[in-house]
Amino acid sequence: MSDEETDMSKPQELSVRSGLSLEPDPWAPSIRSVAQSSDRQAFQRLYAHFAPLIKAFLAKGMSARMDRSVAEEMTQEVMLKVWKKAGSFNGSKASVNTWIFTIARNTRIDFIRRSQRADRTIEIEDIWHEADSPEPLVEMQQRRLEVIVRQALDTLPVEQALVLEKAFVESLSHNEIAEALGLPLGTVKSRIRLALSKLQILIDR
Amino acid sequence: MISYHPDSRFLTDFASANLQLSEAVCVSAHLEFCGKCRAHVQQLTYIGGHFLARLQPETLAEDSFEHLMGRIEAHESSAQSVSGADLSADYGGSSRSVGNTQRTEAARGGASIPLPRALRRLSQGGLQNLGWVQLGKELRVAPLPIEARVHKAHERETAIYDIKAGGRMPEHEHRGEEITVLLRGSFSDAEGSYSRGDFVVRNAGEAHQPTATLDMDCLCLVSLERSVRPRYWFYRLLEPLVQYRLHKVMSRNLPA
Numbered sequence: 001m002s003d004e005e006t007d008m009s010k011p012q013e014l015s016v017r018s019g020l021s022l023e024p025d026p027w028a029p030s031i032r033s034v035a036q037s038s039d040r041q042a043f044q045r046l047y048a049h050f051a052p053l054i055k056a057f058l059a060k061g062m063s064a065r066m067d068r069s070v071a072e073e074m075t076q077e078v079m080l081k082v083w084k085k086a087g088s089f090n091g092s093k094a095s096v097n098t099w100i101f102t103i104a105r106n107t108r109i110d111f112i113r114r115s116q117r118a119d120r121t122i123e124i125e126d127i128w129h130e131a132d133s134p135e136p137l138v139e140m141q142q143r144r145l146e147v148i149v150r151q152a153l154d155t156l157p158v159e160q161a162l163v164l165e166k167a168f169v170e171s172l173s174h175n176e177i178a179e180a181l182g183l184p185l186g187t188v189k190s191r192i193r194l195a196l197s198k199l200q201i202l203i204d205r
Numbered sequence: 206m207i208s209y210h211p212d213s214r215f216l217t218d219f220a221s222a223n224l225q226l227s228e229a230v231c232v233s234a235h236l237e238f239c240g241k242c243r244a245h246v247q248q249l250t251y252i253g254g255h256f257l258a259r260l261q262p263e264t265l266a267e268d269s270f271e272h273l274m275g276r277i278e279a280h281e282s283s284a285q286s287v288s289g290a291d292l293s294a295d296y297g298g299s300s301r302s303v304g305n306t307q308r309t310e311a312a313r314g315g316a317s318i319p320l321p322r323a324l325r326r327l328s329q330g331g332l333q334n335l336g337w338v339q340l341g342k343e344l345r346v347a348p349l350p351i352e353a354r355v356h357k358a359h360e361r362e363t364a365i366y367d368i369k370a371g372g373r374m375p376e377h378e379h380r381g382e383e384i385t386v387l388l389r390g391s392f393s394d395a396e397g398s399y400s401r402g403d404f405v406v407r408n409a410g411e412a413h414q415p416t417a418t419l420d421m422d423c424l425c426l427v428s429l430e431r432s433v434r435p436r437y438w439f440y441r442l443l444e445p446l447v448q449y450r451l452h453k454v455m456s457r458n459l460p461a
Contacts, residue, residue, distance in 0.1 A: 094254065189214055
């Protein structure tokens with residue numbers, strides 16, 4: 001259990017939609033306060049909680065590729081975007097955790113590209129955009145699916161959780177995971193597929 | 206009706222942002238057509254959100270929050286003196302409307318061509334402003350300069366193929382993986398027929414000869430792991446020249 005679930009002193013909100021009751025996202029009200037009234041105290045609470053997590057995330061994902069000291073600088077970039085984009089947060093689609101993950105992920109890949117002096121022909125945010133979302137009906141179920149993913153992740157066998165962590169935190173592709181663990185690519189792929197089916201992410205192929 | 210989708214490897218590597226950019230552009234283009242895969246990618250990002258929440262926090266510099274607030278205040282006061290619109294563009298705040306304008310761009314006889322959002326910066330004025338290389342009567346190719354200088358080890362080539370209705374591509378064999386996303390029209394090869402939105406993957410060693418359907422031009426986004434070797438001696442003879450022309454045109458497709 002993560003701390004925001006047990007700490008009742010933190011702001012709480014119950015999201016109920018069309019009779020579907022979900023557990024509260026403790027950080028959604030703070031994001032909304034930032035969006036609606038540029039609430040600096042709410043932002044400071046978000047910063048105190050998320051900035052150290054973002055820094056850890058960025059440091060883990062880049063340790064092999066670059067100097068860890070940039071993690072601090074990039075954390076600021078991510079939090080700056082949280083401030084600017086708070087209005088686009090959609091609580092029925094994903095939790096604040098997931099929303100901030102996507103911002104950190106995009107910032108990381110943008111940073112890697114800049115450091116490689118790639119031609120700026122493509123904007124990262126045009127590839128990983130906050131999509132023209134799925135149909136409303138699907139969206140209503142999204143947060144419930146998120147709860148399923150989170151609960152199932154906690155019960156995954158260690159070797160399945162490990163490959164997912166390598167992908168999402170350490171920023172390794174299937175090929176790189178295979179290399180890092182000394183496994184055939186097919187094994188990595190089937191391990192991930194097995195894990196995803198337990199998370200009820202049922203991709204046909 | 207979309208029948209071909211990216212597999213779990215593509216979707217997972219996309220959601221964790223570990224695909225090469227050229228592949229990611231193809232997945233992103235498919236997602237614009239496919240609500241089912243969009244929902245899968247959304248589910249996959251939950252994994253990232255959960256891992257983020259469970260990390261061991263790392264301490265930041267003591268004054269880091271004040272430092273950030275200083276930057277925000279500086280941004281906001283300069284934004285007020287210039288214009289608010291620039292700021293929202295900077296941070297992607299109002300990007301959706303730009304995407305819609307792009308979609309209505311007419312090209313080639315006024316037909317509306319839906320270009321993927323990922324390509325909107327490259328194709329600023331629409332398809333007609335891209336540099337094209339005509340290869341025979343039926344096929345023209347616009348090479349896209351995506352990460353041309355990065356990932357030398359496993360370099361990919363990205364291009365838009367425009368095949369005239371009923372036109373045939375030269376039969377070719379792949380030395381590496383080829384991804385094709387159909388943006389308009391449809392085509393078929395010995396393996397099957399493909400329509401708008403389909404995400405088709407061909408692996409090294411597979412040979413095929415795609416043919417556009419008779420009634421409509423076919424527009425595809427293609428990402429190649431390495432250059433494709435045409436089987437016809439004629440095309441093989443042409444290859445160095447074609448390569449040279451493609452390369453020259455590609456540098457024209459860099460945005461100013």
